[in-house]
Structure formats: C-alpha cells, structure tokens
Amino acid sequence: MEINKTIxxxxxxxxxxxxxxxxxxNKQIHALSRLYKAKLxxxxxxxxxxxxxxxxxxxxxxVLDQTGRKENDKIKKLPGQPYxxxxxxxxxxxxxxxxxxxxxxxxxxxxxxxxxxPLLLWLNGGPGCSSxxxxxxxxxxxxxVHSDGKSLYRNKFAWNRAANVLFLESPAGVxxxxxxxxxxxxxxGDKSTAADNYVFLLNWLERFPEYKKRDFYLAGxxxxxxYVPQLAQTIIYHNLIANKTLINLKGILIGNAVINDETDTxxxxxxxxxxxLISDETASAIRKTCDFSPNAATQPETCIxxxxxxxxxxxxxxxxxxxxxxxxxxxxxxxxxxTSWQNIDPCSDYYTYAYMNREDVQExxxxxxxxxxxxxxxxxxxxxxxQDSATTIIPLLKEFMKYKLRVxxxxxxxxxxxxxxxxxxSINSMKLSIKTxxxxxxxxxxxxxxxQVYKGDLTLATVRGAGHQVPSYQPKRALSLVKHFLRGKxxxxxxxx
Numbered sequence: 001m002e003i004n005k006t007i008x009x010x011x012x013x014x015x016x017x018x019x020x021x022x023x024x025x026n027k028q029i030h031a032l033s034r035l036y037k038a039k040l041x042x043x044x045x046x047x048x049x050x051x052x053x054x055x056x057x058x059x060x061x062x063v064l065d066q067t068g069r070k071e072n073d074k075i076k077k078l079p080g081q082p083y084x085x086x087x088x089x090x091x092x093x094x095x096x097x098x099x100x101x102x103x104x105x106x107x108x109x110x111x112x113x114x115x116x117x118p119l120l121l122w123l124n125g126g127p128g129c130s131s132x133x134x135x136x137x138x139x140x141x142x143x144x145v146h147s148d149g150k151s152l153y154r155n156k157f158a159w160n161r162a163a164n165v166l167f168l169e170s171p172a173g174v175x176x177x178x179x180x181x182x183x184x185x186x187x188x189g190d191k192s193t194a195a196d197n198y199v200f201l202l203n204w205l206e207r208f209p210e211y212k213k214r215d216f217y218l219a220g221x222x223x224x225x226x227y228v229p230q231l232a233q234t235i236i237y238h239n240l241i242a243n244k245t246l247i248n249l250k251g252i253l254i255g256n257a258v259i260n261d262e263t264d265t266x267x268x269x270x271x272x273x274x275x276x277l278i279s280d281e282t283a284s285a286i287r288k289t290c291d292f293s294p295n296a297a298t299q300p301e302t303c304i305x306x307x308x309x310x311x312x313x314x315x316x317x318x319x320x321x322x323x324x325x326x327x328x329x330x331x332x333x334x335x336x337x338x339t340s341w342q343n344i345d346p347c348s349d350y351y352t353y354a355y356m357n358r359e360d361v362q363e364x365x366x367x368x369x370x371x372x373x374x375x376x377x378x379x380x381x382x383x384x385x386x387q388d389s390a391t392t393i394i395p396l397l398k399e400f401m402k403y404k405l406r407v408x409x410x411x412x413x414x415x416x417x418x419x420x421x422x423x424x425x426s427i428n429s430m431k432l433s434i435k436t437x438x439x440x441x442x443x444x445x446x447x448x449x450x451x452q453v454y455k456g457d458l459t460l461a462t463v464r465g466a467g468h469q470v471p472s473y474q475p476k477r478a479l480s481l482v483k484h485f486l487r488g489k490x491x492x493x494x495x496x497x
Contacts, residue, residue: 051230051390053237054195059246062199064094066207072366073107073207079360080151081143086111086160088142090365093203095172095196100180103200104367106132106167107208108142108160118215118250118486120163121201123170123231125223125258126379127188127386130175131167133378135220137352138344139471140478141167146336147347149354153339157475162483164211166204170197170227173382176362178371189387194230198238201231201247213245217486218252222418222468225257226389229396236403251406253485256418256468259409260392260426265292267422269310275322277416278310286310294391318346319416321467344472349378394430401456408459408485412466412473413449420462427460441491448477451491461491 073091086109092102110117122135137145140159143152159165169175171193173185205212218228235247258264269290273283285306290299318324330350337345345351355361356376362369367376374382400407409427411420436453441461449462463470463477471478484491 051190051194051226051233051393051396053230053234054191054198055237057195057198057202057234057238059202059238059242063202063206064097066203069207075365078143078152078364079358080146080355082152082154084111084142084154086114086142090367092176092366092368093200093207095199095203096179099184100178101172101184101196102178102368102371103172103196104132104169104176105200105204106136106141106365108136108158108165110160110162110164111158112161114164115210118163118217119166119211120159120217120219120482120486121166121168122159123168123197123218123220123224123227125221125225125227126174127171127193127223128174128380128383129222130169130376130378130380131220132169132175133349133352133356134469134472136167137355138348139469140165140475140482144339144344145348145351145355146339147333147345147351148336149332149351150358151336152355153336155475156341157471157479159471159479159482161479162486163217164214168197168200170200171383172196174380175376176367176369176372178368180371185382186385187387188383188385190226190230190390191388193227194234197227197231198234201235205247213248215250216248217250219254219482221255221257221470223258225254225259225418226393228252228254228257229259229393229400230390232400232405233396236400236405249405251408251485251488252400253408253410253482255410255470256412256415257409257423258418259397259423260394260429262292262294262391263425263429264418264422266290267419267425268416269307271416271419271421272310272314274421275416277317277322278313282306282309282313314416318467320469321412321414321473322416323414324467324473341475348472353378392426394426397458398430401458404457406457406485406488408461410449410461410463410470410481412468412470413462413464414466414473415468417468423460427454427458430454430458432456432458436490443477443480448474448480449491453490459485459491 073089075088075090089107092104095101095103122131124131124134142155142158142160144155145152169177171188172179218232220228232252235249239246269286272278285302290303318326325346327347330347332354397407411423413420432454435455438450438452440447441449441451447464449464451461453459463474466474
C-alpha cells in the first residue's frame, strides 16, 4: 500500500512544532515524529497494511536455563522508598545470545493474594518510550519520584492492588535494555518487537514458573496499541502451533491507543475542532478538503493551509492533556514538594530521569549500565529506525473476538493526540453489534467515564478528566477500570447503582 507522503509530512510538521517543553508528552511526540520520518524516507515496506505473527519461535530453541536467576533479581529495597510488604524484582532476560540482546524488566508482586491474582504485563509506546519511566514510575507502579529526584512516595492506587504487574523496557535500546549488535538499534519494527517480547515472556515464565499457568493479561497505551495486539496474536499463534497453552492469555487492555492511521488522524483534527483548539472554519476546511486515506497522493492547498493553522493554534499546549499545566522549571528541589494523587506534577519526567540515573538506584535494581553508552532515557535517543509499522491493527481485534479473548479499549477524554474521537472512529469501522449501549460508569456516585459493550466481548470505555497517560491523571479511576477488566465485570450504568 502506497504511503501518503503529504499526510505524513503534515503530521510530522505538527509533531515537531509542538516539541517545546521536555515533558512526557513531548518526548512521545519526538518518538512519533521519528516513526513518521521513517515512513517518509524508507521504502513502502515501512507501511504495512497488515501484521503477521513472527513464526519459528519454537520454545525449545529460544528458552534458556533460568536456574537461580529469580533469586538474583530480587530487589532488597529501592533507594528512598517507603516500607512495603510486597516483593520486587528487576533484571535482564536474554533474548538473543549471539546478538547479546537483553531486555530489562521490573516486576512487583501483588500487595495481597499474590498466589491467586493474575499476571499483567504493561507496555508503553513511542516507539521507544520506557515502561519503567512511565508505567512504573509515573502511572500505575507502586511508587512515584519526589521532586528531589532521590526519594519515592507511595502510589495508593497502584495496579499491584489488582494484579502481579510486570513492566518491560522494549525493544533493545529502550531504557536499560541493550544489544551488543548496533544494527538492532537501526532495524527495529513491529514484527521484531513482537517476536522479542514473546521470547522474553517465555524465558521470564521459566524464571518465575509459579506464573506459568496463571491467567495472563496484556496492557499498554499509545503505540502499545500496536505492541499489545501484535504480541497477543503471536501468543495465540504459538499456542495453536504447539497445540497447548504456552502462555495463558485471557485478554488485552489498550489505552489512547494508536490502532488505525486514517481514523487516528481525522479523529485528532475533529477533536481539535470540537474542543475549541482550532476555529470552526479551520476544522471545516480540514474535513472538507483533506483526504487521510492511505491511497491519497497529494493534498490541496486549502488542506495544507488549514493544517498549518491548526499547527499554530496548538503550539503552546500539551496536546496529550489539553487542560494540563506545562513544565517550565524541571530543576530538582532540596526538599520534596507536596504531592497530590489528584494532580501529577508536570515536571515528573525530570525527577524520574534524575532518580533512574543515580548509581545507587541502578545498583539496587540490577541495571547493567556498563552495556550502555548513554544515560538512561525516558524515551530512547538510540533507536534510529523503524522498519515496519502496520497502518491498522483492526484486523487483529476482529481476530481476537473469534478466539473469545477479552478486549477492552479505553480512552482518557482530555487527550488530543490519540483522542476518543479517533478511537470511536476506529471501533465504528468494525461495524459491530452493540450489546450494551453507551452509558456512564460510576465511582462513589460520581461519573468516572462512559462505556459501550459490543457483541464479541469488546468494551470501549472513557475515563473522565484523564489525558493520554490515564493512570497518571486519574489513578483512582484507572485502578477501578483495571479491576473491572481483570474480573470481566462490566462498568456499571448509573441507573443500576
């Protein structure tokens, strides 16, 4: 399928122009801009229309001896952390011995009932952004970093209240994950990432055999809208080939997810218009004159002028949460600032960066920094190419419904980059029958969001007042959402209590 270079150029301009404040959102913009640059400069294979699961990952060939590794990975205590009763682990899983490719993971067991609660893997997107930086330390992990960059405080709405939670830095070149083969940093892509993530899971489960038969769920946000479904399909494929359950996958949960290029783009501009970020005239011109379909070759001047106008109007806001403050002073403080679970500090990226680059922290979490020729970064500056990126993962969602896999898609409703409008357009394109119509779901008598359930076990849910990183902005509602998902329990209509 031919690349629509004009559309990609417009998007690239939009991403680069908003790269002003070095916060999470802008790091994510930078990562996405690199992907679109790759789509523009590489051959058409970069822009594949459908994802096929990586094959030939036979268990006996890729699983290495894990004897004694679990005990060595146990983290005694993170520097500056408050007391907790659950165990933590961190370390490396070798993905490819000959290439010297190894992925770093951080694992927190459930606060209670770890023997019975499910296992959940969380992936952040980018491509190239760290699940340790965001998922673990700024979103759903048990701790967050104080403004002093050296001490931690508890996240009382951490997801290890609902599951045993595993965070993975993937692919190689992200966070503490590395390869001895420099070409791995240039030749990444959707397919190789799915293959490596699958090999990681097989080996990790060998290291932690008590979780081999445990109910397993995949979750993530943003470009993990590619990672999660692609890994899920790889798991299903190899379970079928082996004629047995190698990984006991039960469902996937993706938030503000990049899942369909065409509808993601149109939905973004429609969101701009419906939230007064651009004028009615600009929004109308984009809708009438721009063609965001993969087959479009060029765009008229009217479309280009309108998208440039949109670009100008959103320059000084964080389009990953249109109502959030920006970070203008990322300097560390001598004493920690007062914290609030209701309002995450917009400068948290700086605090996390400082903390993860401390020598005592890296030693405590077993990070092998001798393999890195750079500082640990929230989003990788090492990855230089992305070889394949599916235009859509909608076919995978349809496939999962055939296998009765639980599929939940959620959206923070103040995110303008991958907004609820984009997600709605993508789900609507599947033409599914509605099982439970659009309705509010409640938390302690207050509307926490809205939901709609489709026949085939697909749920679409919003989280009210949350940006792109839902657990950062609405941690209490995010925890309620994941508890409902893991239990297979519908989000309740207000009329039903």
